[in-house]
Amino acid sequence: MAKVGFGIIGCGNIGPVHAAAIAAVSQAKLVAVSDIVEATAQKLGGQYGAEVHTDYRKMLERKDIQAVCLCVPSGLRVEIAEACAAAGKNILSEKPLEVSTKRIDRIIAATDKAGVRLGCIFQSRFAEGSLLVKKAIEQGRFGKLVLGDAYIKWYRSPEYYASGAWRGTKKLDGGGALMNQGIHQIDLLQWFMGPVAAVTAKTTRALHAGLEVEDLATAMLEFKSGAFGVIEGSTAVWPGHPARVEVHGTEGSVYTEDGAIKFWQFKKRLASDAKIEAGLSRESELGTGAGDPLSGLKTEGHRRQIMDFAQAIQKGRAPLIDGREGRNAVALIEAIYKSAATGKTVKL
Template sequence: MIRDKIGFGIIGCGVISETHRAQICEIEDAVLVAVSDENPEKARDLAAKADADWYSDYREMLKRNDIDVVCILTPSGAHHEMTIDAARAGKHVITEKPIDTTLEKAALMIEECEKANVKLSVISQHRFDSSTNKVKKAIDEGKFGKMILGQASVNWYRSQEYYDSGDWRGTWKLDGGGALMNQSIHTIDLLQYLMGPVESVFAHTATLAHERIEVEDVAAATVKFTNGGIGSIVGTTCAFPGLSARLEVFGTLGTAVIDDDRLTHLYLKETAMNLSAHYEVNAKNLAEIQEKQTETGASNPGAIAGNSHRDQLQDMIAAIREDREPLVNGREGVKPLEIILAIYKSAESGKPVKISSLYDSVIQ
């Protein structure tokens, strides 16, 4: 039986937990029942904002029968263990990005959730942005023609203090990577979502501006898509004071630019005039560039707007009520992870890396 209000629990009360708490509390048919964190003070403070219960041991929280969904907001390398525990307790799961740090762990998460007949969703909130939806719809309707070029760049800034603020930050074991895995993953996800699957990558990564971290703070990769298109991925946490996350996609019939989640440029040949008269092109920008600029995570990870998070949380509720897969399920959550891991492998080997040959045997 599905209750009138879907009960939520939060595991991990760090920076992003306030976004999840605030958005759950905005949803009419949802209620935040309890939160947990190894640090009792963090758990207590977050719980107080929602009149919820708190725990220092998430396993105790999972015993409650009034929790339907848990949001796992812990360091990336801990997602798989907590997801498996939640699935075996009969809870639906939403994990923050990335799904985890390895494809083997991701496969276990998907397998355990399917075995327990619970739903798994991975936060990729920008798939729910109006800018993304408008471009995706035009591409799916054939208005862009053949997709030929995609460019993703995330030129953000994180201080040394940011990395020093937690002993898990900047580690391979728990962070799983640096500027790509932690900061650029959403834009990389949108790149493959709009351009189509990635076939191979060739990359360079480096740690150039931060100390005491194991992972990259600068990365650049060329990309080949399975449809024949090509592209690039650039990510850094060294771009003081923090610039934009920008996605550009080009087809034979159209162009779109999404900058800091706003659709700033949208051109379609079907709406253009004078395409051949004296080589002049009179193209109309169909983008809603008057959209209000919201705060981004360019320099402050706590400044990420929450509206699209709410849309994804509501999608999980709808998936439960309609007994369907969430729009960004576990297998969708694997896609940006496998691209990033291929980039790391290419940077290490100095050779191009084919994604299909590496990962087909892991994710069936």
């Protein structure tokens, strides 16, 4: 079966992670890259033997590209995605898909009209620990789910925010500690616990006073199932700690750190539990973004998701995380921001 040709739009920051992941997928080939800064595009393209473009529209004219990775700042994606869809290209976007559900709905409408696939990078779902938790939930091992929590207590330096004029802006970042950093764990929490019915929240700027967005947020959740939960997110907590997601039920409790299981206990044991418990000390295969967005990040999660996306194209199926799945976390974060702004509980 022919390899799926990939192009990358946006060669800085997360672009090289996508390139490395594509190179590690046997079903995929990096054909071309595009960036408005030619030197940035030349550097990445030269590293992987890919053609270089400074105008993504020219890259979209290529017949040897079937999929495009969107790695530009969040608030710049909708128009590019619409152009990709019109050109018949399948789209795999970094998280979040865009900075608002209104703009995400434009992308979904464009890809639906064009009949192309839309995926959103949430590589934490592909971690072995995350998959084991999801399986245990589906097996009913937790009994009744009663609590689900996400804690993202990270640190970002002033230099991080100063490294790009778009960072920490409402227009291009969409939000702060939740929309940019904590969205991975917020996605996981909803994937595990189901949809949220109502949220009450507060946000502030605890350290980075010059930002337009929050660097500290707390939210109390009520899930549609009747379970409760908490989200705590920050980029003001030094030195930064592993991102943690907890799931608790009447017959079991589990928590993960950066996708790796650190606690696993159920009232009714299975033979397979021993192997999981023996691996509680292992490091996450995803790496961590606790203190730096890229230095601690591993490409394995992206590799797994890009492999799924390539296989979806080859086999004519939907990707495991499509655009509508990618929309869910943004919808919840929007509700958190609305609650914080109004001081009222917001129903979803």
